[in-house]
Amino acid sequence: MIEAIGLTKRYGRTVAVDNLSFTVEPGRVTGFLGPNGAGKSTTMRMILGLDRPTAGRVLIDGKPYTGLHRPLRTVGALLDAKWVHPNRSARAHLKWLAKSNGLPARRVDEVLETVGLTGVAGKRAGGYSLGMSQRLGIAAALLGDPQVLLFDEPVNGLDPEGILWIRNFMQGLAKEGRTVLVSSHLLSEMALTASDLVVIGKGKLISQSTTQEFVDRSSESAVKVRSPQLGQVAPLLVHKGFTVRDNGDSSLSVTGATSDQIGDIVAAHGLVLHELSPQRGSLEEAFMQLTGDAVEYHAEIGK
Amino acid sequence: MIEAVRLKKHYGRTIAVDDLSFTVCPGRVTGFLGPNGAGKSTTMRMILGLDRPNGGDVLIDGQHYASLKHPLRKVGALLDAKWVHPNRSAHSHLKWLARSNGLPTSRIGDVLEMVGLTAVAGKRAGGFSLGMSQRLGVAGALLGDPEILLFDEPVNGLDPEGILWIRQLMHRLADEGRTVFVSSHLLSEMSQTAQDLIVIGRGKLIAQTTTEQFIHDATEDRVRVRSPQADRLRELLAARATVIEDAVDHALVVHGLSAAEIGEMAAEQGVVLHELSPQRGSLEEAFMQLTSEAVDYHAHS
Amino acid sequence: MTLLAVERIKLFSTRSPWWCAALALVITTGIAALIAANTSAEFPLTVGLTQAFYSFGMYVVLVMAALAVTTEYRFGTIKATFLAVPNRVSALVAKTAVVAVMAGLIGEAVAFGQWGISKLIKPNADIAINSAVEWRNVAGVGLVFLVGSILALAVGILVRHTAAAVSILLVWALIVEQLIGIIPKIGEKIQRWMPFVNGNHFLTAGGPELQPDPIKYPFGAWGSLGYFAAVSVGLLIVALVVAKRRDA
Structure with a gap:
């Protein structure tokens, strides 16, 4: 479970996240939605202890991320598939991660198999396509067999088969009782994947509900x-x-x-x-209606 | 109109595109689908004269791309939003493009306005987010007011508002009678965007048809039925069709009977x-059904 | 003309040409100033001496010229260029022309900058540019930069990668051409056909020799420049043919 309580982050005079509270339950795939600049990435970074909140706190199973003894065994995250040294092989990348959290080396081969990278595990990551990098990122997230998983735009660069695979995969993780939080801009995809939604705009909570309720309420x-x-x-x-x-x-x-x-x-x-x-209305219609004035940035094509 | 005739491309011994023929018609948004490695990007690059086919031909309104006098006035393309020098401003990028095809400078302001980048026109493109780069790429494609537009993964990096915007933009461009050719992996998005589809796998044509027909051909229609007399209804239906119960809300999902037939039966029996x-089946189901043999690369879950 | 304007917009809408020009000027005038300050009655300042280290500026310009094309490959803008101008040869020739003119202008600025700062430091030294030989020695620097930049662009087009292109150019101009003369017997015979060596010969031929030059040049001053230009343009033609044929 992830709990954010009064979470606030300011950069100078810009408020990125503003007194944000929400709960992400285990056993469900929870979508994390918001327009660009809504504070989604900042929130995810605070959940993972990469950024320090200006106020409030965010807890993972009751503890802050930095208080976790073996963080990769509790939380797996895919924030940016490109956070890999380009000259390191997929296997080497996973090996040092495993080592850092006292995980057995065989776990590396298991997760490589799970994401379908076994065949290219020895090749340098710099030569991977975006889709393959994405799979490597997912492998890293799964390494510690964590109870809590965070994904930021997981379908980025994946082809239709990969997209279907990761959707089924995330739903499978949730069915095993894990907490799965997925941030994405692809609403048509999220409508198929997420059963719960946390929607933010301009750093504030707009809605926390099931996907069904969210759509029904606003359309x-x-x-x-x-x-x-x-x-x-x-x-x-x-x-x-x-x-x-x-x-x-x-x-x-x-x-x-x-x-x-x-x-x-x-x-x-x-x-x-x-x-x-x-x-039924679409998630997109509902989203546009509810976040209408929380969008920072408008294109002029409608005029 | 874009016409590919027996197009072929190989890199060494790898065959990327193999005897591919298709036509992209004006006035419609045509989706270009295929698994990774199917040859979509190579095909798009050959359309634009960036790669040279090993065989066959691809023509734009009867001409090769390379022989177009002012290509940007005929064809606008967004293949990769990152094809901009990071130290050059959005305005400068569009300026040299405009100049190269004899377009008036006033057009730069117009397209920047259209894509909503006016405020950041003077900033260096290297500092743009992926979504902003994508908008700059769209601006570049629209610069010459072209009749033919090619987009490769246009929603990449855009937020929900941007995604809706670009979908509406593509529809509007097609309604104006332009040829719009869009390649994407996001099938749920494409099913809302494309009226026609060209589907390839392993460099070969799998289907060229309307989106509706494509889904209809590859998936089975079914009917969801709920009734306060569910048991009675199930008995009735099971005699003539396959009935599965939805685990969530206990609705019956019927294969093999039309909604009208079920309605008639129910009325007759007073149910x-x-x-x-x-x-209807989804584009994803149809796509998986038809391309399952053409996928290069499998994950195991 | 349109294509020249396009390439001019491209070149000057990034900062790197200005940085390169400034760097070339600072290095060369700095060295010229040091030399001028250290001359004396026994070791007098001459026109030739003011230009002794023009090549340092040339190396910077070679890098600039190579970058003008390799960054297009690095950032993918070359594809945008070929989409806008499918005639690749004209697009690349236009780029070469603009960069070469820019290189020539930097060369002139370097030459007269070196001469000017020397004059400023030693106003009484006799470095007035009188003879045709002296004029060639100073104003000719721009021509050498111009021709050198064509060669650098050709290398850039051929190898496409910044690091590789820059290494090839610098290793060639700084090391290979200088050291090849050391090879016993045939060294000199090869060295006399080296392009940058000939470019240098164009500038210095007929002037007072700072140190004895062991090379027996096949051409006179202008012949050497012509040879340097022929090599550069020849390589450019090869590069253009390759660029036209290969996938962008």
């Missing part, structure tokens, strides 16, 4: 209805006080009602349904 | 439905 949900007897269904629903809009493709968009309610009404009148699907 | 949603 209007409609139900799409198709029927061969649409002409009879529509007046029924209007009569009940629901808002009904004709989509023009012989389907209706109904707001103000759940699909359960609509199904009950249609069945009670013995009418036939060809479709009754709740339309 | 109340609380949900009847046709589910």
Whole structure:
């Protein structure tokens, strides 16, 4: 578990993180979202003891990172895949990391196997593609078999197979009861990966909830209805006080009602349904709506 | 329009692109997909005359890139946002590009405004974040107001707002009748962006079709059904189709019947439905299905 | 003309040419000042002596010229260049022209800077530039820098990597050309065909020799410059053909 309590970080007069409190639970993949400059990286760096908070604190299983005896055995992190000496081989890089935390050397081969780098383990890391560097970073994070994992933009540079692999992998880690915190800008990807979300903007907490709640809260949900007897269904629903809009493709968009309610009404009148699907807003829509004024930086294309 | 005809490229004994033919049409966003090492970058570089094909040909509106008089007025490309001298300012970078293709200096201010870099135009590009470099790359691509645009991983380094912006930009460019060709690994993003797809694997064409058709061909449609009379409904459906129960909310997922058919059955038998949603496969599923033999490189989980 | 303007914008929108020019000037005028200050009646200051260490400035300019193309490869801007100007030969010729002119101007600044500071320190010394030989010795420095920069660009285009290009140039100009003369019997016969040796001969031929020159040059002063230029341009042509053929 990760707990941030009143976390604050100032650089000179710029407030990067402002009295931020949140909890990341074990057993779930938690997405960490925010526009550029929201303070995500700074927060992750503070979680890992790389930056010192100006105020407040952040605890990992009740202890600050710097208070952990063997940090790699508690926390694994992938912040930047390029933090490897380019002339060192993947195996050598993992070996010194293992040594530093008293981990057995065989663990190096295990994690290389897990991420699929066994074949190139002896080659210098400087020659790796971004995707391979990313896999090496993940191998390093897994080395100490930690209970808490942090990933910053893990799909960066991965190809579709790699993206699918890491998504399943992170969900697998969560299922084993680990705490997984993933920061990413790719909302369509996060919608598939994260079951919980911590959303920040301008250094402040905007929302902490499940992904489902986050999306439902900020986007209007409609139900799409198709029927061969649409002409009879529509007046029924209007009569009940629901808002009904004709989509023009012989389907209706109904707001103000759940699909359960609509199904009950249609069945009670013995009418036939060809479709009754709740339309959920996208994570992107919800995100844009909630962080609208927390964005530091706007492109002008809309004008 | 971009036309590749039997394009071939090998490096020593490694074949990067093998007898590849495709057409990218104007007025649409065309996605260019393939696993790592499939030959996407090599193909894009050959389109732009940076690499020389070992065989075949690739033409832009019937001409080779190298024979275009003012190439930036015809084709705008963002292949790598880092192709900027780090000590040169964004403005200077665009200035020499504009000058080389006889474009008015006023165009520089226009494109900087479009991508939202006006405020940092005088700063050295080396200090830019990846997202800002990406915007500068887009500005460079738009500079000559070209009819054809090529983007390689355009959302790289952009934040959610930037991602939405560039998706809308690509749609708008296509709506204006331009040819937009985008290569990306982010399938969930591409399924929202590209209307057409060109999919390659191991240097060979796997599919050229619309996104919708691609997904339809490679995945099975299914219908999610919920009912207060779930057991009754399951009995009805199981007689005619495969039914799986969703572990989370106990909805039934039906393979082999259309939503309309299920609706008719339910109405006939007086079963109340609380949900009847046709589910389409994802681009990712379709892609994995079709390229599984063409992946160079496998991880074991 | 457009391509020249493009390369001019590129060259002057980074700081490195200014740094190189300043460094070349500071080193050469500094040494010239030291020499001038140490001359005396027995060891008089001459026009030739003011230019004795022009080559230090040339090394800096060789590095600048090589960097002008290797940084394009290093940062990938060469691809942006070839996208904007698919005719690679014209793009690279334009770059060579701009860099060579810049090198020539730095060379003139170095030459007259050395002469000027010497005059300033020893106003009474007889270093007025009168004869054609003296004019060649001073104003010719710019031409040698110009030709040398063409050779450096050619090396840069061929090897593409900064460290490799700079090492090749400096090892060649500073060590190989000087030491090759030591080889018994054939050393001198090879040395007389070395490009930088010939560039130097162009400047010093016909003037008072500071130390006896053991080399029997195949050409006169202008012939030597022509030979130096032919080697540089020849290498450039090879480099252009290679750049045109290979993948960017």
